[in-house]
Amino acid sequence: MDDTPAHFVQELKFSLLRRRAGQIAVAVILAEACLRFLNALTWFLIVPAIATLLKGHTESVLFATRTPFPLQQLFGSVLDFFLALIFVFYLNRWVRSTPGEDGIPLRATERSDEPELAETPPTTKPPEPKEVLYNLVGERISLEDDDTRSG
Numbered sequence: 001m002d003d004t005p006a007h008f009v010q011e012l013k014f015s016l017l018r019r020r021a022g023q024i025a026v027a028v029i030l031a032e033a034c035l036r037f038l039n040a041l042t043w044f045l046i047v048p049a050i051a052t053l054l055k056g057h058t059e060s061v062l063f064a065t066r067t068p069f070p071l072q073q074l075f076g077s078v079l080d081f082f083l084a085l086i087f088v089f090y091l092n093r094w095v096r097s098t099p100g101e102d103g104i105p106l107r108a109t110e111r112s113d114e115p116e117l118a119e120t121p122p123t124t125k126p127p128e129p130k131e132v133l134y135n136l137v138g139e140r141i142s143l144e145d146d147d148t149r150s151g
Contacts, residue, residue: 013095022095026088033084040077044070 048069133141 026091026095029084030088033081033088037077037081040074040080044074044077 052068135141
């Protein structure tokens with residue numbers, strides 16, 4: 001058994017993140033980033049646009065903004081969203097990679113998903129399977145044991 005940190009990371013990757021729980025965690029991270037981005041678009045782009053169109057002819061405090069478009073907050077939200085996208089993309093790429101791609105050598109028990117090209121296809125046909133018959137009750141009938149055919 002290998003107790004190196006690289007082996008621990010490898011085992012974590014294959015045991016946790018390849019299963020459904022890891023896929024759900026990545027999906028939750030992406031969904032949360034999308035919701036934060038939509039919230040920022042609403043409050044920093046759509047609400048100020050409506051306030052500009054109304055030109056202050058309303059009694060709502062929602063449209064009483066000091067600056068027509070808070071560009072710093074909008075830029076920060078766009079940057080936050082793209083960083084979350086990059087994080088999810090590379091995490092998904094890391095999880096989907098094969099063990100040999102990480103620079104960690106494969107153990108003898110681990111096999112890569114890539115097929116070996118050195119094998120040649122068999123030239124002979126495999127024997128065809130024997131026909132299996134069943135009676136009305138569902139019992140298997142063997143043609144060799146049939147007394148009516150031998151006579």
